[in-house]
Amino acid sequence: MSKVIIAGIGQTPVNEQWDVSLRELGLQAIEAAMQDAGGLRPTALYVGNMLAGTLSRQAHLGALLADFAGLIGIEAATIEAAGASAAMALRVGMLAVASGQVDAALVLGVEKLSDQVPAQVESALAMGSDTDYEAEQGLTLTAQAAMIAQRYMHEYKVPEYGLAGFPLTAHANGAHNPNAMFRKAVKPETYAKAGMVSAPLNMFDVAPNADGAAALLLTRADLLPSGFPHPLVEIAGSSAVTDTLALHDRPDPLTFNAARLSVERACAQAGILPKDVDLFELFDAFSIYSALSLEAAGFSPKGEGWKWAQDGAISLTGELPISTLGGLKARGFPGGATGAYQAVEAVLQLRGQAGGAQVKNAKTALVQSLGGPASTAVTHVLRITG
Amino acid sequence: MDIPRHWRLKKQRYALVGEVCEHCDAKLFPPRDICPECGEEAKTLFQFSGKGEVYSYTAVYEAPEGYAEQAPYTLAMVKLDEGPLITAQLTDLGAQKPAIGMPVEMVTRLLRSATDERGMLIYGYKFRPAVAQVA
Amino acid sequence: MTENDHDHEHARLLKTEHPVGIVGYGAYVPRYRLPAREVARIWTNGTGGLPIEEKSVPGLDEDVATMSIEAARNALARAQINPSDLRAVWVGSESHPYAVKPTSTIVAEAIGAVPSTQAADWEFACKAGTEAMVAAMGFVGSQMARYALAIGMDTAQGRPGDALEYTAGAGGAAFIIGPGDDSLAEIESSYSFVTDTPDFWRRQYAIYPEHGQRFTGEPAYFKHITSAGEAMFEATNTKPEDYAYAVFHQPNTKFPQRAGQMLGFKPEQIATGLLVPRIGNTYSGAAIIGLTAILDVAKPGERIMMVSFGSGAGSDAMVLRVTDKIAGKPQLATTTEEYIARRTEIDYAEYVRMRGKLTMK
Numbered sequence: 021m022s023k024v025i026i027a028g029i030g031q032t033p034v035n036e037q038w039d040v041s042l043r044e045l046g047l048q049a050i051e052a053a054m055q056d057a058g059g060l061r062p063t064a065l066y067v068g069n070m071l072a073g074t075l076s077r078q079a080h081l082g083a084l085l086a087d088f089a090g091l092i093g094i095e096a097a098t099i100e101a102a103g104a105s106a107a108m109a110l111r112v113g114m115l116a117v118a119s120g121q122v123d124a125a126l127v128l129g130v131e132k133l134s135d136q137v138p139a140q141v142e143s144a145l146a147m148g149s150d151t152d153y154e155a156e157q158g159l160t161l162t163a164q165a166a167m168i169a170q171r172y173m174h175e176y177k178v179p180e181y182g183l184a185g186f187p188l189t190a191h192a193n194g195a196h197n198p199n200a201m202f203r204k205a206v207k208p209e210t211y212a213k214a215g216m217v218s219a220p221l222n223m224f225d226v227a228p229n230a231d232g233a234a235a236l237l238l239t240r241a242d243l244l245p246s247g248f249p250h251p252l253v254e255i256a257g258s259s260a261v262t263d264t265l266a267l268h269d270r271p272d273p274l275t276f277n278a279a280r281l282s283v284e285r286a287c288a289q290a291g292i293l294p295k296d297v298d299l300f301e302l303f304d305a306f307s308i309y310s311a312l313s314l315e316a317a318g319f320s321p322k323g324e325g326w327k328w329a330q331d332g333a334i335s336l337t338g339e340l341p342i343s344t345l346g347g348l349k350a351r352g353f354p355g356g357a358t359g360a361y362q363a364v365e366a367v368l369q370l371r372g373q374a375g376g377a378q379v380k381n382a383k384t385a386l387v388q389s390l391g392g393p394a395s396t397a398v399t400h401v402l403r404i405t406g
Numbered sequence: 407m408d409i410p411r412h413w414r415l416k417k418q419r420y421a422l423v424g425e426v427c428e429h430c431d432a433k434l435f436p437p438r439d440i441c442p443e444c445g446e447e448a449k450t451l452f453q454f455s456g457k458g459e460v461y462s463y464t465a466v467y468e469a470p471e472g473y474a475e476q477a478p479y480t481l482a483m484v485k486l487d488e489g490p491l492i493t494a495q496l497t498d499l500g501a502q503k504p505a506i507g508m509p510v511e512m513v514t515r516l517l518r519s520a521t522d523e524r525g526m527l528i529y530g531y532k533f534r535p536a537v538a539q540v541a
Numbered sequence: 542m543t544e545n546d547h548d549h550e551h552a553r554l555l556k557t558e559h560p561v562g563i564v565g566y567g568a569y570v571p572r573y574r575l576p577a578r579e580v581a582r583i584w585t586n587g588t589g590g591l592p593i594e595e596k597s598v599p600g601l602d603e604d605v606a607t608m609s610i611e612a613a614r615n616a617l618a619r620a621q622i623n624p625s626d627l628r629a630v631w632v633g634s635e636s637h638p639y640a641v642k643p644t645s646t647i648v649a650e651a652i653g654a655v656p657s658t659q660a661a662d663w664e665f666a667c668k669a670g671t672e673a674m675v676a677a678m679g680f681v682g683s684q685m686a687r688y689a690l691a692i693g694m695d696t697a698q699g700r701p702g703d704a705l706e707y708t709a710g711a712g713g714a715a716f717i718i719g720p721g722d723d724s725l726a727e728i729e730s731s732y733s734f735v736t737d738t739p740d741f742w743r744r745q746y747a748i749y750p751e752h753g754q755r756f757t758g759e760p761a762y763f764k765h766i767t768s769a770g771e772a773m774f775e776a777t778n779t780k781p782e783d784y785a786y787a788v789f790h791q792p793n794t795k796f797p798q799r800a801g802q803m804l805g806f807k808p809e810q811i812a813t814g815l816l817v818p819r820i821g822n823t824y825s826g827a828a829i830i831g832l833t834a835i836l837d838v839a840k841p842g843e844r845i846m847m848v849s850f851g852s853g854a855g856s857d858a859m860v861l862r863v864t865d866k867i868a869g870k871p872q873l874a875t876t877t878e879e880y881i882a883r884r885t886e887i888d889y890a891e892y893v894r895m896r897g898k899l900t901m902k
Binding site (some may be wrong): 138139140142143146150152153154155156157158159160162164166167168170171174216217218219220221241266267268269271 | 462468518
Binding site for chain 3 (some may be wrong): 416417420421453455475476494495497498500514515516517527529532537538
């Protein structure tokens with residue numbers, strides 16, 4: 021199987037883009053990715069999106085965006101896996117290119133959350149949980165994460181601000197990302213004074229909902245345009261795994277089992293161990309997710325993931341940099357588009373284009389997106405290739 | 407209005423009627439027809455006692471659509487005595503603080519705000535501190 | 542009185558062909574309490590007398606359906622019968638959640654009584670609950686059915702500032718009526734006294750009821766309660782001292798005390814069932830939740846007289862005799878006093894929010 025190369029990347033700023041529509045957001049990212057790839061034209065478009073049907077009253081995004089981007093005639097479809105939608109679209113694009121059926125696959129993550137009021141957005145995001153048995157009880161994803169955190173802190177005796185290091189690191193890193201929603205480091209005392217959203221989560225423990233689009237153009241190495249200007253980044257490993265949709269149906273709600281399996285499988289495919297990676301773009305929609313994702317990936321024993329946040333080990337110069345361009349917390353959370361941002365940011369790191377957030381000598385990156393509390397986990401290993 | 411969707415679930419919602427696996431005796435809620443414990447078919451109805459304890463909880467201030475009039479409310483995961491863990495609101499807390507391990511019992515309550523004068527009323531299970539614990 | 546006269550008196554009684562009684566009972570009172578002084582603080586600057594101490598207030602997620610479900614579950618726990626053996630689920634209330642669509646089907650579904658059952662909602666102001674009980678007596682006493690469930694439950698409405706706002710509470714009770722031999726209290730007879738008396742009403746689409754103020758007393762409440770009670774004494778050839786307990790509809794603390802006095806009962810006979818000072822007027826539930834408090838403590842052989850009152854107007858009087866089967870029954874479910882003890886005080890602002898008196902549109 022020939023190597024699948026990420027030939028082009030593009031992204032829009034993540035924030036509330038009142039004057040930009042869903043299709044315009046998508047177009048900006050597509051144009052940027054095509055330009056970055058040296059003019060390579062896609063033959064297929066896979067759109068990662070979760071909520072356009074509900075929040076933008078628009079289904080059929082494949083046809084819409086192929087049309088609007090001047091790509092009429094190519095195959096196009098939407099891939100949906102809640103927060104992991106765009107990561108799953110990346111996997112589908114990778115499979116399509118690797119199979120030889122598609123020469124150049126454009127993967128677009130796009131989400132417009134600001135067209136509806138917050139209560140409607142919360143309801144829509146909760147559709148990614150079990151509607152009949154979770155959302156109908158008044159559950160939001162934030163409340164669910166708060167319950168995970170409450171139990172986790174209780175069982176493992178985590179001190180009051182034990183998870184604070186995750187958002188503080190993300191905000192410090194986001195300061196270097198021109199596309200991030202928040203570009204300012206946060207002081208520990210500011211975190212300590214922040215208003216509670218759903219105890220024990222305060223506003224810094226919850227990623228902000230926002231609009232955004234990011235795109236990646238995939239092709240095989242032999243199809244790259246001549247004079248391709250960037251270091252080559254390949255998708256060395258890819259795995260998508262499901263767990264119970266409802267958190268309460270798991271034998272242990274404090275374990276992200278799908279995240280564990282997908283890391284193991286993606287790393288095995290890449291022929292590496294998780295400890296071999298230079299950075300980990302994890303899915304920090306909530307601070308507690310960071311701790312559980314680190315445990316799932318095998319970086320900590322169960323119940324000790326929070327300890328990574330204590331002493332700078334996850335900073336840009338630490339042992340395992342995470343959320344290097346701000347993560348979901350500081351870059352912002354554009355719903356189903358998030359996985360595309362995570363992959364784009366990992367590519368920037370591997371190419372050495374991450375600016376002030378650059379992780380030195382980054383050769384291999386682990387990228388993981390979650391749908392809900394890892395009801396879906398999609399993990400990719402990206403690395404520099406010759 | 408999702409009438410059929412709610413109507414289908416009434417037995418489960420009003421009274422915590424789940425299933426029991428005839429093969430391994432696992433009690434299932436929500437009902438799921440295939441036993442997650444042994445993989446066999448599980449379609450026999452089972453009436454849960456409604457007794458359990460709080461596994462975890464939180465307060466919801468930013469409520470989703472349809473729940474705003476009851477906010478802030480307490481959401482919990484409740485470990486039923488028969489085994490399953492379920493997501494449900496805690497109610498009738500009064501001035502009591504919820505706590506992990508708190509004994510609770512099922513009550514049937516309005517799940518959503520009843521302030522829409524035209525809409526249908528959705529009833530379902532919630533949990534409250536066991537009355538004996540209060541008095 | 543000649544023998545003929547006595548037969549005539551006796552013929553006015555509603556007596557079943559076969560003995561019937563209560564085989565299970567259950568109460569429900571919501572957790573929240575609004576002190577009457579809070580209403581006075583807002584509307585009279587704290588001056589004037591208070592008709593009760595405090596009233597029960599339902600939570601934001603409670604209504605007559607949810608409250609009836611809980612009382613019915615308590616009644617089933619005490620009756621220890623299979624809910625599918627109920628042939629009627631009847632809910633009396635003046636605060637049914639739907640204007641059109643039965644509360645009773647929701648209750649029947651929740652307790653597992655569907656589908657082979659009657660289900661209907663009853664309405665007769667505050668005597669809708671005893672109305673359902675009398676109907677259940679007929680159902681069981683004619684042997685059309687072995688068991689019938691009758692509920693009286695209300696989340697009563699009172700216009701802000703109105704005299705009713707001090708007292709309009711929430712609560713009620715459920716009774717499973719069954720064969721006399723299985724009963725924890727046999728219902729020996731009942732008698733109903735009804736006239737057209739417009740002392741209190743709520744028109745279609747109105748949120749709050751209107752009432753005739755002092756007119757609700759003598760010609761309405763007292764006339765009907767005492768007429769029903771006296772007729773019952775006469776027809777059953779009994780006197781106040783034959784009863785261990787008496788319980789009446791209780792719109793405030795004074796009315797039932799005075800009605801008891803007028804009928805010749807002593808304060809200690811009415812004390813156990815007089816719950817209105819602590820939970821307010823529970824309308825369709827008021828007399829019958831008093832009965833549950835009595836059953837929680839009554840001894841075999843004791844007689845109870847209950848007289849309800851519903852505006853509009855009418856009274857149902859019942860004579861009950863507690864049997865040996867009462868032993869151990871109260872402990873099978875939450876007792877009425879346990880519900881009353883489960884108490885969280887709220888202020889007027891919380892009350893206004895909980896009762897939906899804040900306009901959100």
